[in-house]
Amino acid sequence: MKILVTVSEVAEADDEFEIDGLSIDDRYLTYDLNEWDDYAIEEAVQISESRDDVEVVTVTIGPERAEETIRQGLAKGADRAVRVWDDSIEGSDLLDSNTKGELLAAVAEEEEPDLILAGVQSGDMAFASTGVALASTLGYEWGAVVNNLELDGDMANVHRELEGGVEELTEVELPAVLTIQTGINEPRYASLRGIRQAQSKPLDVKAPEDLGVELGESVLSLTSLEEPETESNVELFEGGAEDSAGQLANLLREKGVDA
Amino acid sequence: MSDILAVTDHRRGDLREVSFETITAGRELADTTGGDLHLAVINGDVESFAESVNRDGVDVIHTVEHGDDFNHNVYTQALEQLSTDIDPKYVVAPHSVNGLDYAPAVAQRLDYPLITDAIGFDAADSLTVTRELYNGKTEAGVSVAEDNAFLTIRPGEWEPAEGDGSATIDAFDAAIDEADVGSTVTGFEEVGSGDVDISEADVLVSVGRGIEDEDNLDLIFDLADALDATVSSSRPIVDNGWLPQDRQVGQSGKSVTPEVYLAIGISGAVQHVAGMKSAETIIAVNNDPSAPIYDLADYGIVDDLFDVVPALTEEFQ
Structure with a gap:
């Protein structure tokens, strides 16, 4: 069995940051493995550990910088990785999900996985659409926002996490793309041995044209980026932790809160 | 068209x-x-x-x-x-x-x-x-x-x-x-119906990612005990397995409307806010003054929760 995991590197902004034109100044950004993808990798690695002959391959659309993040996935147990990039992708503000789906589908067509796991969304752009767009492009079945997964022959029995503490129980035919919600498992930390081994695992780089994909003009672009105006009417208690806790205690007593 | x-x-x-x-x-x-x-x-x-x-x-x-x-x-x-x-x-x-x-x-x-x-x-x-x-x-x-x-x-x-x-x-x-049609819905499940119903509580002490470590949850339970309040949380605490799902406030958890909602170490992501914005009085303790929870809070303390929470517990003991 082969499992393909889509892995993104995301940018996280510091609490304080400056916007430079249409992006956050790089000094205030930290790049890391997307939180949802961490759970997707863990799910794939757990499946590979619980049965024989499972290969876990990751695929990332990202620049060379992302290789550090990709190695994290390899250190956690993925067997090899594919990275897709070229200047035409670099030049686009925002890759739309149809384009991402097309690029990832081209990799999936080469790999022919039985199961594809994607994070529900990326922490930075948060479109929450790549996995299902990929499934549709590829002609695979799918399930979005999965927080429980059991494989049963050529089916995946999943729980989809709906709003308000309700889960939908769904049977999904394989091959399928499932988008993985946080909390489905406990992602491991990479071991030192894993980190060492990751350095020698294969990481192939492909351009869209190697995959037979011709990218057109970008259909989405950023026109503005700003910090949202705060609508705060908060009354702050000040004067250090002890003092402010005392003031808060008085407020709580006024509100009738007391043991 | x-x-x-x-x-x-x-x-x-x-x-x-x-x-x-x-x-x-x-x-x-x-x-x-x-x-x-x-x-x-x-x-x-x-x-x-x-x-x-x-x-x-x-x-x-x-x-x-x-x-x-x-x-x-x-x-x-x-x-x-x-x-x-x-x-x-x-x-x-x-x-x-x-x-x-x-x-x-x-x-x-x-x-x-x-x-x-x-x-x-x-x-x-x-x-x-x-x-x-x-x-x-x-x-x-x-x-x-x-x-x-x-x-x-x-x-x-x-x-x-x-x-x-x-x-x-x-x-x-x-x-x-x-x-x-390659997918079939076979049923639904309500998650986590334990002993505690956070949606019925008058006072909630709610904990988020800022608590950093499972062991630190004792601070929160001590405060809740002192206030005779119920402990709830934001998503990351449940994702980490530190609290059961029935304690989660937010879009995918429960919606709550307590008289007092004390948000400790919670940044106030939109999914969380969806579940608690109707609380009567919202109080935030978070050391990041730009955290979105302050857009919503009525009262707040911008300080280290590890200093504020024990001091507040002390006040009620």
């Missing part, structure tokens, strides 16, 4: 509130394009749903009956066929868990650019959508270079549509290809 198609959302026999918000967003789009607003009502008791969503500003309601519950394959096929039929300029759907399960597939099949989780838009000229980027820390304008687009809208951002409408109701004869 200036019509708008809006998609309604229902679950286990009930229309969801976001359906009415989607009608409002759809009407706004139709007003700028000068076209009609079409609604799609798919599966369930479509006749009664159609009657409920027949609000002011809706021109045509298309019903598709092919099962009781949501099924993404049925939604995808029906919306693709309906869109081919009415050729909408924009399709708009809720940014709900079910919306996420069909919108990207429909957009892919129609070759419409997809912009999700919209919190505003300007369709006067070409379409520019406002949405958050970087984990809610920024708002971006995203412009669409094509004539068509598929939008999903964030729940709670548009007012629900009101007033009786006089829409035409049309039973749309979608040709659902069963061979292409």
Whole structure:
């Protein structure tokens, strides 16, 4: 069995940051493995550990910088990785999900996985659409926002996490793309041995044209980026932790809160 | 080709509130394009749903009956066929868990650019959508270079549509290809019904990522004991397995309306806020003054929770 995991590197902004034109100044950004993808990798690695002959391959659309993040996935147990990039992708503000789906589908067509796991969304752009767009492009079945997964022959029995503490129980035919919600498992930390081994695992780089994909003009672009105006009417208690806790205690007593 | 198609959302026999918000967003789009607003009502008791969503500003309601519950394959096929039929300029759907399960597939099949989780838009000229980027820390304008687009809208951002409408109701004869229905909903489960019902509590001490470590939760329980309050949490605490699911406040957890909601180490992500914004008094303890929880809080302490919480507990002992 082969499992393909889509892995993104995301940018996280510091609490304080400056916007430079249409992006956050790089000094205030930290790049890391997307939180949802961490759970997707863990799910794939757990499946590979619980049965024989499972290969876990990751695929990332990202620049060379992302290789550090990709190695994290390899250190956690993925067997090899594919990275897709070229200047035409670099030049686009925002890759739309149809384009991402097309690029990832081209990799999936080469790999022919039985199961594809994607994070529900990326922490930075948060479109929450790549996995299902990929499934549709590829002609695979799918399930979005999965927080429980059991494989049963050529089916995946999943729980989809709906709003308000309700889960939908769904049977999904394989091959399928499932988008993985946080909390489905406990992602491991990479071991030192894993980190060492990751350095020698294969990481192939492909351009869209190697995959037979011709990218057109970008259909989405950023026109503005700003910090949202705060609508705060908060009354702050000040004067250090002890003092402010005392003031808060008085407020709580006024509100009738007391043991 | 200036019509708008809006998609309604229902679950286990009930229309969801976001359906009415989607009608409002759809009407706004139709007003700028000068076209009609079409609604799609798919599966369930479509006749009664159609009657409920027949609000002011809706021109045509298309019903598709092919099962009781949501099924993404049925939604995808029906919306693709309906869109081919009415050729909408924009399709708009809720940014709900079910919306996420069909919108990207429909957009892919129609070759419409997809912009999700919209919190505003300007369709006067070409379409520019406002949405958050970087984990809610920024708002971006995203412009669409094509004539068509598929939008999903964030729940709670548009007012629900009101007033009786006089829409035409049309039973749309979608040709659902069963061979292409590869998913089956077999049931539903309510998660975590333990001993504690946070939605009944008058005072909630709610803990978030700022607590850093499972062992530190003792601080929170000590405070809750001193206040005779109940402990709840934001999502990361439950994801880490530190508290059971029935303690989670937010979109995917419970909605709570206590008299006092004390948010400790909670940044106030939109999914969390959805579950607690109706609390009577909201108090935040968070050392980041720019955390979105302060947009909502009535009172706050911008300081280290590890200093504030023990001092507050002390006050009540």
